[in-house]
Amino acid sequence: MKQISLAHGGGGEEMNELLSQMFKIFDNEILKxxxxxxxxxxxxxxxxxxxxxxxxxxxxxxxxxxxxxxxxxxxxxxxxxxxxxxxxxxxxxxxxxxxxxxxxxxxxxxxxxxxxxxxxxxxxxxxxxxxxxxxxxxxxxxxxISKKETQNIKEGLSILVSGDIGRHGASVLIKRNDLEANIQSDCKNLKDEVLGLLKQDIKVVAMRDATRGGLSAVLNEWAKQSGNDLLIFEENIKIKDEVLGLCELFGYEPYELANEGTFVLCVEKSDELKALEFLRQFNPNASIIGKVLGEKKSRVILENSFGAKRFLETPKGELLPRIC
Amino acid sequence: MKQISLAHGGGGEEMNELLSQMFKIFDNEILKxxxxxxxxxxxxxxxxxxxxxxxxxxxxxxxxxxxxxxxxxxxxxxxxxxxxxxxxxxxxxxxxxxxxxxxxxxxxxxxxxxxxxxxxxxxxxxxxxxxxxxxxxxxxxxxxISKKETQNIKEGLSILVSGDIGRHGASVLIKRNDLEANIQSDCKNLKDEVLGLLKQDIKVVAMRDATRGGLSAVLNEWAKQSGNDLLIFEENIKIKDEVLGLCELFGYEPYELANEGTFVLCVEKSDELKALEFLRQFNPNASIIGKVLGEKKSRVILENSFGAKRFLETPKGELLPRIC
The missing domain is CATH 3.30.1330.10 (PurM-like, N-terminal domain)
Structure with missing residues (x-):
């Protein structure tokens, strides 16, 4: 690794490596x-x-x-x-x-x-x-207003996502390749959702918007930071058919496509339905997608509707450059 | 003016025009x-x-x-x-x-x-x-610590500059043209000078570092903002011989060359010597270069050692691109 490659800006593993290698000199608690x-x-x-x-x-x-x-x-x-x-x-x-x-x-x-x-x-x-x-x-x-930090993620918490995923990345792909498809980027400010959520009596522990590297990057970061395994129910993740079709066509993983107005949140299990109900006012595709497990192996485990499991890895390679 | 030109980034008149034309939509007191x-x-x-x-x-x-x-x-x-x-x-x-x-x-x-x-x-x-x-x-x-705003500039104040001018622009010119010359950029942080100055019993009214567009840009901005004429004694402005030589060679105006560790300040007349003495601890080329006049014509008037006067205009044209 002697030169910068496009992969270093993709929000995936190469970027993480570059940052941890290069930015360790700035080491302080706030950055960490x-x-x-x-x-x-x-x-x-x-x-x-x-x-x-x-x-x-x-x-x-x-x-x-x-x-x-x-x-x-x-x-x-x-x-x-x-x-x-x-x-x-x-x-x-x-x-x-x-x-x-x-x-x-x-x-x-x-x-x-x-x-x-x-x-x-x-x-x-x-x-x-x-x-x-x-x-x-x-x-x-x-x-x-009410400090949320990813370092507070721990066993038993529920994981939600505020809408269907992959639309921003997909819309860039469409525009760049001059395709016709009915996909608009999810790009929006989340002020009403988030400030509204904080005003409810809902114990939100952590939030992260799923931009570069998509849902996959967020979940893997959370797994690594907390040290815990995360169990994700694949069928609960909403993805538009058009986005899925485009992913098949271009060989992208929808979980890795960027979003620009969709966030992932960790809430206390007892509040998951309340949080879901609140988020669905803004996007009917909001859903509870999984939970934080006790096992300390920092893995993201995807479970499909038949109960079969696989690991969701941190995105790698060039992904889609210049999406934000 | 239909396209961006290099002059729009030079810190001179074209940039001012672009900003006032384009950024007026963001109009608020803080920006203004x-x-x-x-x-x-x-x-x-x-x-x-x-x-x-x-x-x-x-x-x-x-x-x-x-x-x-x-x-x-x-x-x-x-x-x-x-x-x-x-x-x-x-x-x-x-x-x-x-x-x-x-x-x-x-x-x-x-x-x-x-x-x-x-x-x-x-x-x-x-x-x-x-x-x-x-x-x-x-x-x-x-x-x-002690708020300084250019809007407080008024008649009678003294104008100082913290050192000799033009070295940053000149050093870029040298490096870009592969020349040999004994000029190092003045690039430095001004923390000790400025925080030190604020701790003295010196009435500093306004400060500005003379970056893009150099001393000329700062003085013209101050003249425009305050509405006052500024009288500047040319012989008091220190410029290294090497910088002057380079300016002659390339046709640059030293007052327009960028600095990156040199600032202009307005102080009460009664404090000018105290301010000068303090600044000379850091740079022996600090000097009192002029004063704010009562005339409300927004001009910068340069007076040479023979008493002859000319106007110093806001820099124009491409200046030196990519100096910062």
Whole structure:
């Protein structure tokens, strides 16, 4: 491993290896906690750069909406309310101003929806051929309401997912290959779902949005961090037929496809139905997909409807590059 | 103006136009204040993406050190103490891991020097030809100690600069053109200078580090924001002979060359000597360069040693691309 490969950005095993090898020098408790956002006392901070290609997925969803949702969702995942956003653009020489305007309008619209204020920015331009239209970094700052940390995951908890999976990755695949298919990205901010959930009397222990590496990456991270095995009931995971068809066509694993408005959560077993009922108001495909086992082997075990079991491994290889 | 040009990233007039045209939709009081960092109650937040080319200027100074200093200095400029940093990388496929490691080590070293903790990160990879080795975004969060805002600039204040100018831009020019010259970038974090200054009994009104667009950009922004004319004594501005020589050779204006560890400050007239004495402990080239006039015409007036005057305009055109 002497050079960066596309796999290093895929959100799978190669990226994990790179990060643990390269970033160990920054070792501190906050980084080590590996939450979606850093928890700094009563503040939450999260950063993401977006290199989505193509930059417009459809009339509604583009890199602008994506960057706001991505950053806002990361703040929400630690039980915080997003408040402020920074915006840094890397523009390629020759990029059309009309496109920039459209993207900025999407950013503004989504900020307003989330009640987030854009408070600082930066603009850089690189010569043609040193970029690809537009790359965006957003960094979000929020206020902790009810701290959620993945390190609290333990035996007996129920695992839910807030909707059907794989639509964001699938929609990028469709757009990139100029296909016709009725799949829209799930890209959305999760403010209503998450803040609503925190206001209920439901013991949410941990949340994570299933972006790069998809559901598979989240479950494997949780298994590794907690040390526990996770048992997942395959038939409870909802996937649209169109997404499944596309996966078959291109040889992708739907559990590994990125989502941008779908999150996984761990709740106390006694609250699983209450949580499910609440989440189904937003998405009828929300479901209870499994539980945390006592066995300390850090494995994700998929069980199908016939009771047969297999391991779900951490995604590997190039996956789908530039999906966010 | 239908497409992005390199001039839009230069820190000069074209960038100002683009920002005021495109970013007016985000209009809010915090953004409008146009400080180096957003002031959020007792917090300061600042974001910057770095596209420096070449990524290594010399053994000590590279894009890693630069990004920490740049973000930390922006926080300092509003009178805040930098505390936390986020780091987002956009890596080009094929980028050498040894280089990445060197850059991350520089980042760590500089964070330690500043007492800043790196608390969250992100890594994206783009295919070969869609980037240029490495682009870095750092966003810094700090705690306000003694709020400094450019909107408080008014008649009678003295203007100082913390050292000789133009060295960062000049060092990039040298490296890019493979020249031999004894110029090292001024890239450094200004923590000791600024926090030290705030502890003295010196009435500092505003500070700004003279990065893209150089001293000229800062003075013109201040003139525009305050509405006042600024009178600048040309002979008091220190510029190394090597920097002047290089400017003549390439046709650059030294006042427009970027600095990365040099800042401009406005202090009460009665405190100018005290401020100067303090700053000279760090750099013997610190000097009092001018004052804020009563005339409300938003001009920067340069006066030479013979008393002849000319206007210093906001930088225009491509300047030097990718210097930060």
């Amino acid at each position: 906690a590996s939450n979606d956002a850093a928890i700094l006392g009563d503040l939450a901070l999260s950063t993401d750069s977006f290199v989505l290609n193509p930059i417009f997925l459809d009339d509604e969803i583009n890199i602008g909406k994506l960057c706001v949702c991505g950053s806002v969702n990361d703040i929400l995942m630690v039980g915080a309310e997003p408040q402020f956003l920074s915006l840094a653009l890397i523009l390629e020489e020759g990029f059309e101003l009309l496109k920039l305007e459209k993207i900025l309008n999407s950013i503004k619209k989504e900020c307003d929806k989330c009640g987030v204020l854009l408070v600082c920015g930066d603009t850089k331009v690189v010569p043609k051929g040193n970029g690809d239209e537009i790359y965006i970094n957003t960094t979000a700052l929020g206020k902790i | 204040a146009s400080n180096d960092a957003a002031i959020l109650g007792d917090l300061a937040l600042s974001t910057d993406s770095f596209v420096l080319n070449p990524i290594f200027l010399d053994d000590e100074i590279n894009i890693g050190k630069l990004c920490v200093c740049g973000s930390v200095n922006d926080i300092l400029m509003v009178g805040a103490e930098p505390q936390f940093l986020s780091l987002a990388l956009i890596l080009e496929e094929g980028f050498e891991l040894l280089k990445l490691e060197k850059i991350l080590n520089s980042i760590k070293k500089e964070c330690d020097k500043c007492g800043v903790l790196l608390v969250c990160g992100d890594t994206k990879v783009v295919p070969k030809g869609n980037g240029d080795e490495i682009y870095i975004n750092t966003t810094a969060l700090g705690k306000i």
